[in-house]
Every structure is written in structure tokens, then in C-alpha cells.
Amino acid sequence: MDNLSDTLKKLKITAVDRTEDSLEGCLDCLLQALAQNNTETSEKIQGSGILQLFASLLIPQSSCTAKVANIIAEVAKNEFMRIPCVDAGLISPLVQLLNSKDQEVLLQTGRALGNICYDSHEGRSAVDQAGGAQIVIDHLRSLCSITDPANEKLLTVFCGMLMNYSNENDSLQAQLINMGVIPTLVKLLGIHCQNAALTEMCLVAFGNLAELESSKEQFASTNIAEELVKLFKKQIEHDKREMIFEVLAPLAENDAIKLQLVEAGLVECLLEIVQEKVDSEKEEDIAELKTASDLMVLLLLGDESMQKLFEGGKGNVFQRVLSWIPSNNHQLQLAGALAIANFARNDGNCIHMVDNGIVEKLMDLLDRHVEDGNVTVQHAALSALRNLAIPVVNKAKMLSAGVTEAVLKFLKSEMPPVQFKLLGTLRMLIDAQEAAEQLGKNVKLVERLVEWCEAKDHAGVMGESNRLLSALIRHSKSKDVIKTIVQSGGIKHLVTMATSEHVIMQNEALVALALIAALELGTAEKDLESAKLVQILHRLLADERSAPEIKYNSMVLICALMGSESLHKEVQDLAFLDVVSKLRSHENKSVAQQASLTEQRLTVES
Numbered sequence: 344m345d346n347l348s349d350t351l352k353k354l355k356i357t358a359v360d361r362t363e364d365s366l367e368g369c370l371d372c373l374l375q376a377l378a379q380n381n382t383e384t385s386e387k388i389q390g391s392g393i394l395q396l397f398a399s400l401l402i403p404q405s406s407c408t409a410k411v412a413n414i415i416a417e418v419a420k421n422e423f424m425r426i427p428c429v430d431a432g433l434i435s436p437l438v439q440l441l442n443s444k445d446q447e448v449l450l451q452t453g454r455a456l457g458n459i460c461y462d463s464h465e466g467r468s469a470v471d472q473a474g475g476a477q478i479v480i481d482h483l484r485s486l487c488s489i490t491d492p493a494n495e496k497l498l499t500v501f502c503g504m505l506m507n508y509s510n511e512n513d514s515l516q517a518q519l520i521n522m523g524v525i526p527t528l529v530k531l532l533g534i535h536c537q538n539a540a541l542t543e544m545c546l547v548a549f550g551n552l553a554e555l556e557s558s559k560e561q562f563a564s565t566n567i568a569e570e571l572v573k574l575f576k577k578q579i580e581h582d583k584r585e586m587i588f589e590v591l592a593p594l595a596e597n598d599a600i601k602l603q604l605v606e607a608g609l610v611e612c613l614l615e616i617v618q619e620k621v622d623s624e625k626e627e628d629i630a631e632l633k634t635a636s637d638l639m640v641l642l643l644l645g646d647e648s649m650q651k652l653f654e655g656g657k658g659n660v661f662q663r664v665l666s667w668i669p670s671n672n673h674q675l676q677l678a679g680a681l682a683i684a685n686f687a688r689n690d691g692n693c694i695h696m697v698d699n700g701i702v703e704k705l706m707d708l709l710d711r712h713v714e715d716g717n718v719t720v721q722h723a724a725l726s727a728l729r730n731l732a733i734p735v736v737n738k739a740k741m742l743s744a745g746v747t748e749a750v751l752k753f754l755k756s757e758m759p760p761v762q763f764k765l766l767g768t769l770r771m772l773i774d775a776q777e778a779a780e781q782l783g784k785n786v787k788l789v790e791r792l793v794e795w796c797e798a799k800d801h802a803g804v805m806g807e808s809n810r811l812l813s814a815l816i817r818h819s820k821s822k823d824v825i826k827t828i829v830q831s832g833g834i835k836h837l838v839t840m841a842t843s844e845h846v847i848m849q850n851e852a853l854v855a856l857a858l859i860a861a862l863e864l865g866t867a868e869k870d871l872e873s874a875k876l877v878q879i880l881h882r883l884l885a886d887e888r889s890a891p892e893i894k895y896n897s898m899v900l901i902c903a904l905m906g907s908e909s910l911h912k913e914v915q916d917l918a919f920l921d922v923v924s925k926l927r928s929h930e931n932k933s934v935a936q937q938a939s940l941t942e943q944r945l946t947v948e949s
Contacts (some may be wrong), residue, residue: 346568346785347384350376354366358393358399370407370411373388378417393654394626403448429463433459446497476509498541502545506544513555517555519552524548528549529562532545532567572609577923581627585634598646604642605651636675656692674721681686686724702741710749711752713752723760751788762798763801768776776821793808811847813840813855815852820858825858834867854896871907874909877913901923919945923941925938926938
């Protein structure tokens with residue numbers, strides 16, 4: 344270390360005199376010291392004030408330039424040296440050196456800039472101001488096709504430098520994307536796929552850039568899907584495949600890329616992994632099985648990619664996914680059910696699947712998860728059943744297959760996601776009067792619905808419970824169903840639902856309340872009164888923002904309420920006539936006609 348102090352003193356003198364030979368000796372000595380103990384040597388260099396001198400030594404025509412850049416690259420491996428390098432004014436001359444024709448100078452300069460940028464806001468900012476990124480991207484473009492080892496090493500350093508420059512910095516990543524870095528990196532990957540270090544660097548860069556939404560379109564216009572799948576097929580090591588997965592996952596969020604990945608044969612690779620790993624108990628194999636099956640489900644979220652893989656229900660992929668559902672592996676059961684839910688996104692697919700026995704498979708799966716079941720599997724299987732129940736022709740088939748009974752087993756679930764899907768599935772199934780009547784008289788179900796109507800922490804569950812209560816009345820038109828709902832305390836929730844911010848829910852509530860008033864007014868009278876229904880209807884009619892159908896159904900309901908003495912009195916007390924007569928000139932014909940009828944009724948009854 345004493346020797347190092349002498350070298351630093353000597354370097355100060357020779358740096359001013361610029362005697363190349365003795366300068367080179369001093370630089371060699373510094374590099375040697377850095378190789379032996381980088382941290383301590385870097386501290387000495389910082390303390391000596393020599394960093395400022397380096398700026399003047401970074402000149403293109405000097406034979407020592409590469410060594411100076413190498414020393415900067417070495418000291419900048421230490422976090423505490425990065426800001427001093429910026430403060431010493433080294434960035435601008437280093438960026439100038441990127442225009443050099445000397446390969447060694449370029450290599451060491453790329454390393455120096457990359458290390459200074461690593462996790463350093465100040466370093467990145469200085470390189471940005473000096474315009475370093477564009478020069479590096481231009482180099483990558485022009486050197487892209489040369490495959491000799493020295494050039495590949497330089498390309499690897501440049502890729503690393505851009506990565507350190509932009510890592511976790513959205514605005515700098517966006518800048519690189521605008522400079523067209525993506526097509527260049529994709530081309531690099533294609534040409535240099537035999538070079539492990541460069542390939543790895545490209546993958547890490549893709550992983551960073553793919554997180555940015557603006558990158559997806561650029562990626563979609565390249566052959567990235569083809570290159571990644573080609574690379575994936577060659578990989579045997581778990582770590583390498585994991586790196587590719589980390590790029591594929593964010594890219595596959597884009598529908599165009601989903602289709603490209605399917606066309607490039609990614610699905611076959613994923614199915615192979617699933618088959619290989621399904622029985623393994625090794626942690627990394629379990630993780631890879633999860634990643635592969637999750638990615639498979641993600642690919643099915645795109646309409647085109649999903650339809651391509653469905654192949655009219657005859658496709659190999661669809662058949663393989665079906666075989667996951669009865670498996671004993673929870674991850675595969677989950678992925679299988681989610682995949683079916685994704686395939687069930689149009690009527691044609693849904694009808695085909697129901698006709699081919701998918702409902703029974705899903706019910707068997709649910710049966711295996713009733714007691715202390717896996718919540719994610721329950722949720723996924725219920726999602727699939729809900730989607731399958733959307734086409735009208737499927738409803739009766741699913742009811743006769745016993746879907747409602749299978750679903751009702753989960754009424755005791757305390758998990759909001761499961762509750763939400765359970766409610767959605769039942770609501771989709773009860774278009775038929777018979778089914779609605781049967782469910783509407785099920786006291787346990789109705790009591791649970793009334794309880795969930797108060798689940799203020801879970802708006803989805805609360806909304807679906809209200810909608811199902813209303814649907815039971817609207818589809819059954821049954822006095823018994825209404826009595827069950829009144830006895831369970833459901834009326835107040837239907838009245839509250841009439842004030843929802845969603846017109847469709849308001850409307851469903853008003854129609855259900857009108858049926859209650861027409862069929863069982865005496866039974867519901869007290870509850871309607873204490874829920875302040877009449878005041879709410881007055882407010883809906885007086886509010887100019889209420890939709891025409893809301894005004895129409897509110898007036899229908901007012902007329903139906905006149906059969907109750909106490910409610911009739913409330914209507915009279917609130918001067919409904921004023922509000923209703925104004926609506927006779929409403930631009931919507933149905934509203935205007937109903938206003939005339941309601942006005943007559945109010946006048947006669949007053």
C-alpha cells in the first residue's frame with residue numbers, strides 16, 4: 344500500500360507531463376492494486392484527488408486511454424465511488440470515447456459507464472445528459488451481425504451498460520424504446536443465440552423493458568415470439584428456462600404476442616413441461632409446473648389465441664387441459680378450471696363443452712374441495728360454471744345435471760371470492776321459473792343472501808347478493824318466494840338496491856318490488872314502510888338524472904302501492920301529483936304515457 348501511495352504521487356506528476364511510458368507504468372501498478380484489493384485501493388484513489396486528473400487522460404489519441412477507462416470501470420464497482428466519478432467530470436469524456444474506433448477503448452468505456460450507472464441516479468442522469476445511450480444503441484445496430492468472440496464480448500458489455508442505465512427507471516426505459524432498442528436486441532438474440540453471456544444479457548434487458556406498456560407494440564412488430572420459443576426449446580437448465588419465463592409472462596399480456604407465441608409453438612413446450620414435472624416433488628419442478636400452467640392460462644385470455652387452441656373442441660391442447668381437471672395436483676386442477684373458464688368466453692364453445700360432459704368434470708372437482716378445500720380451485724371451478732351457464736340453451740342442461748346442488752354446498756364458505764362466483768353462477772342459472780322458485784324457497788340460501796347483502800367490505804358480494812334476491816322474485820313470480828324473502832328480512836335490501844349507482848341494478852330492484860306489491864303487498868307492507876320506499880320513489884321521480892326506465896318503473900310501483908292504506912297515505916302526503924304531472928311531457932313516450940296513467944290513478948285515489 345505504501346507502494347500505491349508512491350504510484351499515486353508519481354501519477355499526479357506524469358499526468359501533467361504526459362510522459363506515456365511512465366504514465367503506463369503507473370496505470371499498470373494501479374490496476375494491479377485494484378485486482379488485489381479493490382475497495383481499499385479505490386478509497387486511496389478517492390482520497391488522493393487523482394480522479395479529477397483522469398478526465399484529462401481520457402483522450403482518443405493516447406495509448407493509455409483504455410487503461411484509464413479500465414481503472415474507472417474497476418473503481419466504479421464500489422457504490423461509494425460512483426458519485427465521485429460523476430463529480431470528477433468523467434462522464435462527458437467517457438461518452439466522447441464511445442466514438443472511438445479502437446475495440447479495447449470501446450470495451451473499457453462501456454464497462455466504466457455501465458458500472459457508474461449501476462443503481463446510481465446521478466450516474467444515469469449524467470450519461471443521459473451526455474447522450475451516451477443513443478451512441479451505444481447505434482453501435483449495437485452496426486456491430487449486430489459480426490459474430491467473432493471479441494465483438495460478442497463488446498456487444499455483451501454494451502447491452503449490460505444499457506441495462507444498468509435504465510433498470511427500474513421508467514422514463515429512461517421509455518427513452519431506449521423510442522430510440523428503437525427493441526428490434527435491435529431481438530435481432531441480437533437471433534444472431535448470437537449460441538453465446539450464453541450475450542443471450543442472458545438480452546433476456547434481462549427484455550425482462551426490464553417488457554414491464555413497460557409502451558414496449559409491447561414494438562415487441563409485437565418483431566419476431567421475438569419465434570426467437571424466445573426457439574431458445575426455450577434448447578434449454579435444459581431450470582435457471583435458463585426461468586429467465587425466459589420472466590420475459591414471456593409480461594409479453595404474453597399483449598393479445599397480438601399471445602397469438603404469435605401460440606403460432607411459434609410455445610404451448611407444446613408448456614404441455615411438455617407439465618407432463619415432465621407433474622409427479623416431481625422437487626421444489627424447483629413444482630415452481631416450473633406452476634409457471635408453465637399459469638402461462639398456459641394467460642395465453643388463453645386472448646380471443647384469437649384461445650379460439651386457435653380450442654379448434655372446435657377437438658384440439659389436442661383443449662383435450663390435454665381437460666385431463667388436468669381430474670388430476671390430483673392442485674396446481675393443475677386450478678389451471679385446468681381457469682383454462683375452461685377462458686375457453687368458455689363465447690356461446691359456441693360453451694354449448695360444445697356442456698354437450699361434451701365438462702359440467703360433470705367440474706362438479707366432481709368441486710366435490711373434492713367442499714370440506715377444507717382449496718379456495719383458488721373452488722373459485723376457478725365456479726368461474727368456469729358461471730361462464731358455461733351464460734348461453735340460454737345451457738341453463739336447463741346444467742340445472743338437470745345438478746349444478747345448483749353442487750354450488751349450494753359452498754354456501755357456508757367465508758371466502759368472498761368464492762361467495763362472489765357462487766352467487767354469479769346461481770344468478771346465471773335461474774332464468775327458468777321452476778329453478779327460481781325452488782331456490783327462492785330455500786330458506787338457508789335466502790338467509791345467507793340477506794346476510795351477504797350487508798357485506799360492506801366486499802362490494803362485489805353485496806351487489807351479487809342483491810341481484811340474486813331480485814332475480815329470484817322476477818323469475819319465479821311466486822308468492823312463496825316473496826314470503827320467504829320477507830321473513831328473512833330481504834325487503835330493505837331490495838329498497839336500498841333501488842338507489843344503486845348502476846341503472847341495471849336499480850331497474851332489477853324496482854321490477855322485483857313491483858311484483859312484491861302486486862302479489863304480496865299485505866305481507867311486505869311494514870317492511871316497505873320502514874325502508875322508506877315511498878320517499879325513495881319520490882326522489883327518483885324528482886331527480887332529472889334518473890334514467891327513463893327508472894322513472895317508468897317507479898311510477899308502475901307507485902300505482903301498485905296504492906292498495907296499501909298506510910303506503911297510500913304516504914304517497915298523498917308527499918304530493919306525488921306535482922312530480923308525476925311534469926313527466927307527462929317527458930321526451931320518452933313510455934314515460935309520458937305512464938305519467939298520464941299514474942296521474943289518473945293518483946287523482947282517482949286522492
